[in-house]
Amino acid sequence: MAIPTPVDSYPSPTSKSQSETEEILLTHLPTDSGPSTSQLQKNSHLQFVARNLIQGFPVRYISQDASQPWLLFWTLQSLSMLQVVLDPNNRQRAIDTLLAFQHPEGGFGGGPGQMPHLLPTYAAVCALAIVGKPGEKGGWDAIDRQKMYDFFKSLKQPDGSFTVSRNGEVDVRGIYCLLSVATLLNIITPELVEGTPEFLASCQTYEGGFASASFPYFVPEPSHSAPTLLSSPRPPLGEAHGGYTFCAVASWVLLKPFIEHSPSKPLINTRLLTRWLVQMQGVPIELGGFKGRTNKLVDGCYAWWVGGCFALLRGLDEEAAYHKDDHEVSTNANEKDEDWVDDEEIEIDDVWNPTALQEYLLYAGQHPAGGLRDKPPKPADAYHTVYCLAGLSTAQHRMNPDRTRRKVLEALWDEKSENQTWWMKEVYTRSMSWSEAIGKKRTVLGGEGNRVNATHPIFNLTTTHTEGIMTHFYQQPTPPKRQ
Amino acid sequence: MSSSPIPYAEQPEWADVVPLPQYESIDPLAPILYTNEYKDATDYLRGIVKVGEKSQRVLKLTEHVIRLNPAHYSAWQYRCETLLAIKAPLDVELKLMDEIAIKHMKTYQVWHHRRLLMTHLLRSTETDKGLQTSSRSPAQIATSELTLIARTLAEDSKNYHTWSYRQWLLAFFSDDSLWERELDFVDSMLNLDVRNNSAWHHRFFVVFQNGVREGEEDRDRILRRELIYVKQNISLAPNNASAWNYVRGILDFNKLPYSTLAPFVQPYTVSHPDTLDDLVDLENPPPSRGAQLPCPAAIEFLADVYEREGGDSVLKATELWKTLGNEHDTIRKRYWEFRVKEGLRTIQAQS
Numbered sequence: 001m002a003i004p005t006p007v008d009s010y011p012s013p014t015s016k017s018q019s020e021t022e023e024i025l026l027t028h029l030p031t032d033s034g035p036s037t038s039q040l041q042k043n044s045h046l047q048f049v050a051r052n053l054i055q056g057f058p059v060r061y062i063s064q065d066a067s068q069p070w071l072l073f074w075t076l077q078s079l080s081m082l083q084v085v086l087d088p089n090n091r092q093r094a095i096d097t098l099l100a101f102q103h104p105e106g107g108f109g110g111g112p113g114q115m116p117h118l119l120p121t122y123a124a125v126c127a128l129a130i131v132g133k134p135g136e137k138g139g140w141d142a143i144d145r146q147k148m149y150d151f152f153k154s155l156k157q158p159d160g161s162f163t164v165s166r167n168g169e170v171d172v173r174g175i176y177c178l179l180s181v182a183t184l185l186n187i188i189t190p191e192l193v194e195g196t197p198e199f200l201a202s203c204q205t206y207e208g209g210f211a212s213a214s215f216p217y218f219v220p221e222p223s224h225s226a227p228t229l230l231s232s233p234r235p236p237l238g239e240a241h242g243g244y245t246f247c248a249v250a251s252w253v254l255l256k257p258f259i260e261h262s263p264s265k266p267l268i269n270t271r272l273l274t275r276w277l278v279q280m281q282g283v284p285i286e287l288g289g290f291k292g293r294t295n296k297l298v299d300g301c302y303a304w305w306v307g308g309c310f311a312l313l314r315g316l317d318e319e320a321a322y323h324k325d326d327h328e329v330s331t332n333a334n335e336k337d338e339d340w341v342d343d344e345e346i347e348i349d350d351v352w353n354p355t356a357l358q359e360y361l362l363y364a365g366q367h368p369a370g371g372l373r374d375k376p377p378k379p380a381d382a383y384h385t386v387y388c389l390a391g392l393s394t395a396q397h398r399m400n401p402d403r404t405r406r407k408v409l410e411a412l413w414d415e416k417s418e419n420q421t422w423w424m425k426e427v428y429t430r431s432m433s434w435s436e437a438i439g440k441k442r443t444v445l446g447g448e449g450n451r452v453n454a455t456h457p458i459f460n461l462t463t464t465h466t467e468g469i470m471t472h473f474y475q476q477p478t479p480p481k482r483q
Numbered sequence: 484m485s486s487s488p489i490p491y492a493e494q495p496e497w498a499d500v501v502p503l504p505q506y507e508s509i510d511p512l513a514p515i516l517y518t519n520e521y522k523d524a525t526d527y528l529r530g531i532v533k534v535g536e537k538s539q540r541v542l543k544l545t546e547h548v549i550r551l552n553p554a555h556y557s558a559w560q561y562r563c564e565t566l567l568a569i570k571a572p573l574d575v576e577l578k579l580m581d582e583i584a585i586k587h588m589k590t591y592q593v594w595h596h597r598r599l600l601m602t603h604l605l606r607s608t609e610t611d612k613g614l615q616t617s618s619r620s621p622a623q624i625a626t627s628e629l630t631l632i633a634r635t636l637a638e639d640s641k642n643y644h645t646w647s648y649r650q651w652l653l654a655f656f657s658d659d660s661l662w663e664r665e666l667d668f669v670d671s672m673l674n675l676d677v678r679n680n681s682a683w684h685h686r687f688f689v690v691f692q693n694g695v696r697e698g699e700e701d702r703d704r705i706l707r708r709e710l711i712y713v714k715q716n717i718s719l720a721p722n723n724a725s726a727w728n729y730v731r732g733i734l735d736f737n738k739l740p741y742s743t744l745a746p747f748v749q750p751y752t753v754s755h756p757d758t759l760d761d762l763v764d765l766e767n768p769p770p771s772r773g774a775q776l777p778c779p780a781a782i783e784f785l786a787d788v789y790e791r792e793g794g795d796s797v798l799k800a801t802e803l804w805k806t807l808g809n810e811h812d813t814i815r816k817r818y819w820e821f822r823v824k825e826g827l828r829t830i831q832a833q834s
């Protein structure tokens with residue numbers, strides 16, 4: 001059944017490490033005689049996560065000293081997906097710790113006294129979405145949104161991109177982090193994101209995925225005014241990559257209200273993107289895990305970075321999906337072989353193999369001592385634990401922009417809240433409308449006991465945490481519970 | 484192993500600095516269990532940043548922190564600002580950073596720091612003739628960067644930051660003499676590993692994405708050259724997604740129909756192609772003897788040819804997608820089903 005990846009009698013370093021990996025993965029395939037390994041070891045993963053939280057991170061995490069908000073976000077979001085809530089005392093400690101990362105000039109740093117930076121800003125705000133609340137000591141109202149906005153503006157570049165910090169590098173991770181935070185905190189404006197869609201579009205490579213950034217070519221102006229950015233060439237720097245692709249596509253979905261209002265209407269190639277995404281899924285001998293680049297090895301974290309992109313594809317074509325839902329008859333994914341029924345609709349987020357991904361995560365992704373990992377025989381770590389779990393979540397739950405939900409939110413929209421703008425309602429209702437698709441349940445491999453919580457395809461927060469923080473900052477009433 | 488250094492508090496030249504602990508009034512959740520040396524160095528760094536000191540000793544301190552944790556972006560940022568404030572010779576800095584770059588090539592900051600140094604070096608060679616001017620010309624500086632990059636890629640041939648730094652450098656200096664040798668460089672990388680996607684991407688970047696350089700004005704010739712190059716590489720190792728993506732990329736970029744390659748692709752789509760091995764056809768090199776056929780990427784390509792032909796050919800495309808989904812590429816069954824549906828809809832719309 002599991003056929004090795006062909007080498008064509010022409011081995012190279014890539015094919016050698018590929019074969020070595022396949023040999024190891026083969027030993028993780030479940031056998032008829034062996035013990036069932038398809039259980040998600042929730043308890044040992046919880047212990048792994050809780051140990052870091054309570055005892056602290058071991059000394060090798062010094063390399064993450066500039067990512068302290070990330071350590072907290074990874075831990076707290078892992079707990080959320082494992083359906084565990086922190087006790088009030090540790091919750092308060094988490095809030096106090098996170099606020100210690102806020103910089104006096106706006107934004108959050110990688111630790112106390114560190115410079116503000118877009119990546120830890122996302123991690124800190126999302127962690128606060130999980131543990132925080134309104135009011136004194138709740139954390140949310142201690143976020144300085146005006147200074148945050150000023151910090152964001154100070155990072156803007158002439159090509160529509162942002163540096164991650166003062167004089168820092170430009171890349172689409174930073175843009176994703178900025179847009180996520182600006183959306184959650186209700187500080188996004190057309191001015192802030194002007195030119196950003198064009199920048200993102202220029203990062204799509206010939207393969208279909210996205211690169212870290214692109215190079216801006218300018219022509220000097222004869223007068224003393226600023227040089228002009230050339231619309232072409234704007235070559236991508238680096239090849240198509242799973243992490244950057246997630247960030248670029250999620251950013252695009254967040255920017256949709258602004259793109260639709262912009263006169264230039266920049267485009268990305270969704271067909272090419274879809275092809276690249278499905279090509280990243282490993283073959284059966286790779287247990288259906290995802291890789292992050294062409295001809296690289298499968299790795300558990302791409303379960304989220306690449307596997308998570310399929311739900312986002314629905315967000316790219318939200319308006320079309322919107323109208324179709326009216327007369328659409330929901331169908332279950334057809335699992336039967338050799339079945340090519342013509343009347344069955346296949347939607348764009350259903351073109352991959354979520355069951356195979358669950359196999360990779362359960363068989364190869366779990367470390368026997370707790371926590372999840374890149375691949376065997378590697379150790380588990382906080383980063384791979386959260387993104388393997390998020391990948392598992394996206395393989396178990398089909399999240400769609402839900403038209404009915406959006407209508408509910410639109411009807412509830414309180415016009416009387418402060419400083420209303422044309423985009424606020426749209427930004428809010430779009431981000432809040434992501435819901436699990438009814439009648440399109442996916443197979444939960446290993447049984448219901450393996451189920452983890454659903455996570456928001458853009459922010460990687462549970463829907464409860466997303467709704468909590470967004471209703472607060474958009475001053476909107478709590479929407480009714482979903483069915 | 485090195486012995487632990489003398490703590491800053493015991494060094495007289497640091498006596499005037501007040502170290503700043505990370506957490507003063509709170510009991511942090513999930514703290515990192517630091518070594519004493521790391522805690523000491525970062526306490527002093529926080530103390531220095533707080534008072535805004537920019538001096539020679541700050542370079543020592545930030546170097547210490549960076550060596551312990553090269554991902555400490557604030558230490559890098561503060562170091563860079565200090566270098567510029569005290570007008571430190573940037574050539575010296577660059578040399579010091581060579582070793583750190585090789586050692587910590589997987590870190591973003593290492594490469595970004597070099598970009599900042601390049602930006603300032605180029606600016607200073609262009610504008611003032613002051614002290615910080617490097618004795619080398621911009622092209623000399625960039626050439627030695629390319630050499631350093633080649634050294635790091637020899638150790639880690641797919642390092643993302645290193646490749647994107649190379650691309651940035653070429654575009655930033657935009658000097659024809661630098662671009663000249665890039666194709667040879669790509670070729671040497673692909674000779675080491677024909678499946679190195681970073682090298683294929685670099686080739687695309689060099690040939691198609693940065694305008695047209697001297698000697699490359701005849702685009703038809705360039706295109707022919709690239710098609711022959713990629714076809715030969717496909718013939719060596721047909722199941723190489725990087726090469727197939729490259730050939731699709733150049734056809735898309737140049738708006739050429741996929742059908743121009745149908746004669747080449749066809750033998751790769753069957754188990755036993757009836758090609759004559761001894762017939763050397765540069766335009767259509769056949770699969771090597773060791774090739775494992777049929778090659779799913781070739782079947783996909785041929786299906787795309789049929790789909791674009793339209794009419795009855797779309798049906799032939801759907802047949803190929805079905806064989807992919809059922810036989811040759813089962814993990815992507817849903818995707819191939821999706822393509823079949825799409826194809827059938829096209830046929831319906833036409834009739």
Ligand SMILES: [Zn+2]
Binds near residue numbers: 300301302374
């Ligand atoms: Zn990983």
